[in-house]
Amino acid sequence: MKLDESVLDAPLIVTVAPTGARKTAADHPKLPVTPDEIARCAAECLEAGAAMIHLHVRDAQARHSLDADAYAAAIAAVRRAVGNRIVIQATSEAVGIFTPDQQMAMVRAVRPEAVSLAIREICPDEASLPVAAEFLAWLTAERIAPQYILYSAEDVERFAELRRRGIVPGGTPFVLCVLGRYTPGQKSVPADLLPFLAAAGDLDMHWGMCAFGRREAACALAAATLGGHVRVGFENNLYLADGSVAPDNAALVRQVAGGAALMGRRLADADAVRHLLMENAA
Numbered sequence: 001m002k003l004d005e006s007v008l009d010a011p012l013i014v015t016v017a018p019t020g021a022r023k024t025a026a027d028h029p030k031l032p033v034t035p036d037e038i039a040r041c042a043a044e045c046l047e048a049g050a051a052m053i054h055l056h057v058r059d060a061q062a063r064h065s066l067d068a069d070a071y072a073a074a075i076a077a078v079r080r081a082v083g084n085r086i087v088i089q090a091t092s093e094a095v096g097i098f099t100p101d102q103q104m105a106m107v108r109a110v111r112p113e114a115v116s117l118a119i120r121e122i123c124p125d126e127a128s129l130p131v132a133a134e135f136l137a138w139l140t141a142e143r144i145a146p147q148y149i150l151y152s153a154e155d156v157e158r159f160a161e162l163r164r165r166g167i168v169p170g171g172t173p174f175v176l177c178v179l180g181r182y183t184p185g186q187k188s189v190p191a192d193l194l195p196f197l198a199a200a201g202d203l204d205m206h207w208g209m210c211a212f213g214r215r216e217a218a219c220a221l222a223a224a225t226l227g228g229h230v231r232v233g234f235e236n237n238l239y240l241a242d243g244s245v246a247p248d249n250a251a252l253v254r255q256v257a258g259g260a261a262l263m264g265r266r267l268a269d270a271d272a273v274r275h276l277l278m279e280n281a282a
Contacts, residue, residue, distance in 0.1 A: 011268035012260050013208065013229035013276070016045040017054040018249040020235030021064035021095045030248045031234050033058050035077035042078045042086055044250040045233075049257030051273045052087040053078065054116060054231060064095045066102060068109035075112065087273045089114035089147065094121045100128060104135045111144060114277055116176065118149040119159050123167065133167045140169050145277035147208075148175045151182065156199035163203070173205045174277060176231065179219055180212035186236075187213040190222035197226070206276055214239035216252070221259040229268075232256055 018032050018041045025031055032041040042053050055078075057070040075088055090112035092103040100122055107115050123132045139146050148168070150156050159175065162168045177196040180188030188211035200207070208229030211219035216237040220230040232252045240246045241255055257267060268276075 013268045015052040015231040016050040017233035017235035019056045035074045039077035039081035048250040048253040066106040071110045114145040153195040153199035177209045217241040
């Protein structure tokens with residue numbers, strides 16, 4: 001993992017995670033849940049600087065879902081709103097509900113252009129590895145771009161092992177380090193990045209981060225300074241850097257985009273994101 005001055009020359013991918021699996025309109029009235037709400041949010045966040053949207057869908061009771069038809073409806077709505085100007089990344093998150101087989105079945109049915117996969121969910125134990133390896137090879141063959149979700153330094157080390165064993169295929173993988181998921185009160189600080197970076201060492205990968213709590217922007221800008229990419233949004237945080245409640249997801253994107261401009265790091269557009277993601281299919 002490069003940490004020299006050249007990392008600031010790479011365009012910064014800002015991803016918005018506007019919904020998540022757990023929050024509802026009771027948490028924030030602008031939390032987008034329906035396809036039309038998600039599409040409007042995507043358009044607003046695109047204009048604010050986001051190049052990718054991390055997509056969750058809900059069922060009729062607004063509960064987390066991996067329903068293929070719900071994904072198709074949300075993806076179609078986003079495409080109507082913004083065309084191909086934003087990358088759509090489906091989540092396969094289990095949320096303690098779905099099995100690895102159900103997660104993989106959703107991806108096979110939906111065939112999104114990109115998908116996030118938690119290593120500890122898709123590869124929970126040694127017995128799961130043959131099926132996971134076949135699925136990940138299928139993603140590469142189908143040019144569906146994975147982003148691997150890592151929750152701890154131990155996850156980073158296991159990911160490196162899976163790379164060495166050939167379970168995780170491809171060229172240069174894209175990982176997401178999740179800060180604060182298991183801290184008291186789910187509060188992140190920029191220093192939470194350090195164990196992930198130490199565990200990664202010289203592992204060849206693209207990396208990004210998301211962070212729980214109102215220090216999300218500080219964590220994002222720390223990652224951007226070190227050459228990482230960032231994911232922000234109501235999924236993990238409702239607050240602006242000054243402690244006030246953000247009016248919408250676009251405001252969270254906008255403040256990170258502004259910080260990136262101050263450090264001279266330009267923002268990636270959707271074409272740049274697709275180019276980077278496809279390195280994993282090389």
